Each structure stands twice: as structure tokens, then as C-alpha cells.
Amino acid sequence: MKTVFFEYDFFEWLHNTLVSTAWIGVGQIAVSVLAAFGLIYYKTKFNKAVFLILITTMVIPFQVTMIPNYIIISKFRLLNTMTAVVVPALASAAAFFFIYQHFRGVPIAFYEAARVEGANSFWIFSRVVIPLCKSSISSMFILCCIDGWNQYFWPLLVLTSSKKQTLAIGLQQFLDFEMGNNWGPFMATATLASLPIIIIYLFMQRNIIDAFMSSGLKG
16 A cells, blocks of 8 residues: 555645546536526527437547547646546537436426516526426536546546556556566555445435436336
8 A cells, every 4th residue: 555655646646636527527417407407497499409419419429529629738738637537528419408308307397487477587497497496407517527537548648757647547547467467456456436426326226216216217
């Protein structure tokens, strides 16, 4: 354990992972709840088309967008920064679809009653929709954080400095196919990297499972 803490940049890796995970989780939830509320509450002739376009992005593999994203990040000189890791991951079609299903389950009578009372869109969003769907939003936030915590290939592309890397990338520093793998520190770091997500999931698993089961029942 001393080798991990004092001979490698473990605490920098942990800090970078926590920062990127938090921003990715908050960003994906913020974008998803706003998009879902807008498509449900504001009825226009373009709603269905926008919804289908957003859902279609779920089947586009990461490899298709990887090079364009890298070029854009490079043009803005954001390589080797946390911004390069976070910005491309701020929107998630899966998170949007999950939250959209729950928002759609809110009875339209709640919207109409709030409108009759003179409530504006922000009040309805913050005082009606969010409280009714907070369990599904919190569950999706945990899943977004797990996804951000486990990111590997994209951070590997855009982060070059050891002190800027995340835990998932830092693990490879213990692997050397010429000089031999350092399995002791590798397993210690892998265990430490897994513990936060495991603990969070153990406490939140009931909410996550219930949210997914109820999302499949929305008509």
C-alpha cells in the first residue's frame, strides 16, 4: 500500500477521477432533465422528430464520434485537461430516455392545475416534476457517476500527464510487459478504485432497481 501512496500519483488520480465523475454526473442529469421537460411540456410539431434524433444517437458507437471530438478538443487547446474529459460526456441519450420515461408518467392534470394557479414553467419544473421524480433522477445520477468513474479509453486519449490521469488510466502504470507486472500495487489500486462505487451501489441498489422497473411500466 505504501508503494501505491508514495511512489505513484495515486492521490492526484483519485482527485481527477472524483472531479471528472462529479461533473459528468451533474452535467448529464442537468441536460437530461431539461431536455425531457422541454419535450414533454412544450408541445410543438418538432417534438417527435427531436425525440427520435436524440434516441437514434444511442446506437452511434463511441468510435464514430471519437475522432471528431478529439479534433475539436485539440483545436480548442484543451488536451490534457479535465475539461477535455468532461465536455464530450455531458450529454447522454440513455440518461435522457430514462428520465423522459419518468417525466412522461407525471399526470398532465398536475401541469394544468399548476398553470391554472398561475405557476410559470420553472416553478412547475422545480416544484412539481422534480419532487415527483426525484428517486429516478437520483438513481440515474448514480449510474451516470458509475459511467464517469469507469471511463478509460477517452481519458487515455486526451490526458498525457501522469498527474492529470484518472484511476482507470493510472492502473496501467503497474503493468510492464518487458520488466514484469507489479501485481501487488496493481491489485491494491484496483481495489481502492472499486470501493467507492461498490459502497454507493450497495446503499442505492433498491432505488436503482425500483426506478428501472417503474420506467418500464410507463405507458
